[in-house]
Amino acid sequence: MSFRQPSNLPGFGLTFGFTTVFLSTIVLLPLAALVVTATSLHWSDFWHTVLSARALGSYRLSFGASLLAASINLVFGFIIAWTLVRYEFPGRKLIDALIDMPFALPTAVSGIALTTVFAQNGWIGRYLEPLGIKVAYTWLGVTLALTLISMPFAVRAVQPALLEVQRDLEDAAETLGAGRLYAFRRIILPAIAPALLTGFTLAFARAVGEYGSVIFISGNLPMKTEITPLLIVIHLEQFDYGGAAALGLVMLVISFVMLLTINLLQAWGRRDQVRAAR
Amino acid sequence: MALLPSSAFADHATRPGQHTWVHAIVRWCFIAVSLAFLAAVLLAPLATVFVMALSKGILTYLHSFADPDTAAAIRLTLLTASVVVPINTVFGLAAAWAIAKFEFRGKSILITLIDLPLAVSPVIAGMVFVLLFGLQGWFGAWLQQHHYSIVFALPGIMLATMFVTFPYVARELIPLMEQLGNDEEEAAITLGAGGWMTFFRVTLPKVRWGLVYGMVLCNARAMGEFGAVSVVSGHIRGLTNTMPLHIEILYNEYNFVGAFAVSSLLTLLAALTLVVKTLVERTGYRRRR
Numbered sequence: 267m268s269f270r271q272p273s274n275l276p277g278f279g280l281t282f283g284f285t286t287v288f289l290s291t292i293v294l295l296p297l298a299a300l301v302v303t304a305t306s307l308h309w310s311d312f313w314h315t316v317l318s319a320r321a322l323g324s325y326r327l328s329f330g331a332s333l334l335a336a337s338i339n340l341v342f343g344f345i346i347a348w349t350l351v352r353y354e355f356p357g358r359k360l361i362d363a364l365i366d367m368p369f370a371l372p373t374a375v376s377g378i379a380l381t382t383v384f385a386q387n388g389w390i391g392r393y394l395e396p397l398g399i400k401v402a403y404t405w406l407g408v409t410l411a412l413t414l415i416s417m418p419f420a421v422r423a424v425q426p427a428l429l430e431v432q433r434d435l436e437d438a439a440e441t442l443g444a445g446r447l448y449a450f451r452r453i454i455l456p457a458i459a460p461a462l463l464t465g466f467t468l469a470f471a472r473a474v475g476e477y478g479s480v481i482f483i484s485g486n487l488p489m490k491t492e493i494t495p496l497l498i499v500i501h502l503e504q505f506d507y508g509g510a511a512a513l514g515l516v517m518l519v520i521s522f523v524m525l526l527t528i529n530l531l532q533a534w535g536r537r538d539q540v541r542a543a544r
Numbered sequence: 545m546a547l548l549p550s551s552a553f554a555d556h557a558t559r560p561g562q563h564t565w566v567h568a569i570v571r572w573c574f575i576a577v578s579l580a581f582l583a584a585v586l587l588a589p590l591a592t593v594f595v596m597a598l599s600k601g602i603l604t605y606l607h608s609f610a611d612p613d614t615a616a617a618i619r620l621t622l623l624t625a626s627v628v629v630p631i632n633t634v635f636g637l638a639a640a641w642a643i644a645k646f647e648f649r650g651k652s653i654l655i656t657l658i659d660l661p662l663a664v665s666p667v668i669a670g671m672v673f674v675l676l677f678g679l680q681g682w683f684g685a686w687l688q689q690h691h692y693s694i695v696f697a698l699p700g701i702m703l704a705t706m707f708v709t710f711p712y713v714a715r716e717l718i719p720l721m722e723q724l725g726n727d728e729e730e731a732a733i734t735l736g737a738g739g740w741m742t743f744f745r746v747t748l749p750k751v752r753w754g755l756v757y758g759m760v761l762c763n764a765r766a767m768g769e770f771g772a773v774s775v776v777s778g779h780i781r782g783l784t785n786t787m788p789l790h791i792e793i794l795y796n797e798y799n800f801v802g803a804f805a806v807s808s809l810l811t812l813l814a815a816l817t818l819v820v821k822t823l824v825e826r827t828g829y830r831r832r833r
Contacts, residue, residue: 270648275729276739281642285654288635292706293661296672299682303675342581349578353571361579363822367586370761370814372768374788375807378795379589382596389588414585446566475665478770478788482795495667499775502671507680514668521663525656 297518304515307508315501315509316516323489324497325516331405331493332473335412336420339469340462343420350421351428365422368415373478380411381483403485408493411479416469423465427458427535460535464528471524475517593811596804608805616782617790617806620701624786625766628705632762633755636713640751641743644721645729655718661710669707670775673700696778701786704772709762716758720751757824764817768810 270278304312315321349355350362368376384391384401391401401407431454439449477495484491494517501510598605608614639658643651661669675681677694687694694700728750732742748755770788777784785793787806794803 270646273646273726274733275645275726275742276733277641277743278646278648281638282646282648285635285639285642285658288638289654289657289710292703293710294657296676296707297660297664299675300668300672342577345574346578346581349574353575355575361582363818364582364586366818366821367590367814370764370768370817371590372770372788372791372807372810372814374770374791375593375768375810375814376589378791378803378807379592380585382592382800383588389592390584410585414589417585446570471663475663475668476771477665477667477774482792495665495771498665498667498671502674502775505680507675507678510671511675514665514671517665518668521665525659525663529656 300511300514300518303507304511307512311508312512315512320488320492321494321497321513324492324494327405327408327491328474328494331409331412332416332470332476334409335416335473336466336470338409338413339417339420340466343417343465343469344424344458344462347421347424347428351425366418369418373415373476374482376414377411377479377482380414380479381407384410384483402483403491405484405491407483407485408480408491411483412473412476415476415479416473419468419472420465423468424458424461427461428454431457460531464531464535467524467528467531471521471528474524475521590811593804593807596800597808599804600801604801605805605808608799608802611802613782613785614790614794614802614806617785617787618809620698620785621767621787623698624702624705625763627702628709628766629759629763632706632709633713633759635710636715636717636758636762637755639714640717640721641747643718645726658711658714661707666708666769666771667775670704670772672707673703673776695776696780696784698784700776701773701784704776705766705769708769708772709765712762712765713755713758716754716761717751720754721747724750753824753827757821760817760820764814767813 307315346365350358350365381388381402383389384394384407386392386395386400386402388402394401399406401410435453436449439453440446444452475495477493477499480493481496484493484496486492486496494513498510498513498517501507501513609618643655674695676683677687677700678684679688679695681695694703728746729742732746733739737745767786768788769786770792773786774789774792777786777789779785779789779793781793787810791803791806791810794800794806
């Protein structure tokens with residue numbers, strides 16, 4: 267097989283060339299610089315940075331809070347998607363459009379606004395304070411910020427899958443005497459499971475790398491409320507490029523694994539659709 | 545029976561239990577939980593932006609934009625977006641043409657690589673340019689000898705912004721062009737039109753709404769990017785502070801009216817982005833991913 271199949275359209279050389287050259291200059295070469303800088307560290311320095319107590323503390327918070335935020339979005343993302351797809355109520359279209367707000371809203375704005383709402387004297391924070399729940403400047407605040415910025419991924423992944431669930435199957439199940447929950451578990455859940463997992467992974471991947479919204483609400487205490495991207499920034503500010511690159515490489519490898527997982531999940535979803543169509 | 549539209553009748557017939565109590569309760573619980581969740585994490589913060597910005601009156605609000613550093617930050621953000629968005633639009637069009645119109649080996653790898661910046665932390669996006677062009681970076685010494693500055697200056701801000709907004713236009717155009725197919729372009733070429741003419745007269749009008757949507761998303765991210773730009777900017781007031789970075793400075797100085805005033809502009813921009821998205825979707829263009 268040759269490199270490309272014949273076509274009577276012009277412009278392949280120009281557009282393909284431009285695409286690969288530009289992609290290499292802006293994205294691939296800079297990322298390669300990161301990998302080279304990190305791997306040119308002496309291995310003991312590398313492990314010393316990557317496995318230091320402060321770094322481990324930051325992984326615990328970054329990955330723990332992201333996992334929690336993605337789980338919260340798994341539940342609420344499904345509930346919101348279900349509400350938007352299945353029910354008609356005043357303001358539904360407005361809410362549907364607003365779901366994408368965290369995509370469009372700069373993270374610094376989300377950060378200071380959330381901090382203000384959940385601070386001790388904030389609109390919601392003042393009611394949580396007497397209950398002994400502190401959100402701003404704790405890991406709870408980090409989780410909240412990550413939940414907000416990754417919410418659209420979960421909702422938007424599930425919505426189309428819910429739209430495609432064949433309602434005649436549900437009706438048939440009910441006619442045959444299946445209870446509502448049984449029909450949900452046996453018909454709806456299997457149909458949307460790949461989409462739920464994709465949404466979860468996308469939300470998690472986005473949350474792990476998030477910086478802007480978190481640094482305002484977290485308080486940034488080393489070992490307690492310091493996320494990994496912030497630790498990278500601190501290394502950079504001390505001109506410890508090698509240490510920063512080492513931590514960056516750890517995050518990059520994890521992001522790459524996540525990306526691979528997403529692609530596999532989507533392939534799984536497509537295969538299921540193909541099988542259902544037969 | 546003839547009085548009822550058949551569709552309404554069919555709905556009643558095939559939805560047993562549609563009007564039971566259980567169904568109504570479940571339905572209202574779902575709506576209430578959704579709205580409560582969105583109100584707490586999304587609507588309350590959005591409202592806060594405007595309440596805080598206007599908390600000392602509209603005059604103080606307007607006055608905060610007269611601050612020279614704030615004005616400089618707004619100018620820098622507009623300048624950055626006006627350079628980055630057109631470049632990434634040209635890239636998006638080229639990438640979509642190559643990927644959607646031709647079959648070649650390694651296509652899926654190329655698509656994955658184009659999406660890569662979305663999976664990378666913004667901090668890493670900024671850091672790679674510091675590693676290359678920073679004082680102790682690969683080209684740092686050479687740049688200093690020749691008195692060029694990239695990091696802590698405008699070129700670095702633009703490079704970092706370009707990195708994070710890289711896939712936005714391409715991601716919208718590739719599935720759209722694939723969906724619309726090549727038939728019209730092939731007809732144009734067969735009838736003797738040149739490549740550029742086919743592109744401008746056939747392809748561009750076909751994909752215009754997807755292009756608009758991609759550019760609007762690209763612009764929103766370019767103007768709002770914080771992490772990547774924060775790493776390369778150096779935070780020099782009035783010089784290398786974009787709007788999001790200026791928000792951080794004002795907020796840390798307890799100038800809440802100023803911080804939220806700048807935030808309100810970016811929030812309005814985000815709202816405008818969503819309006820354009822809704823309008824574009826109403827033209828019949830649908831995202832396929």
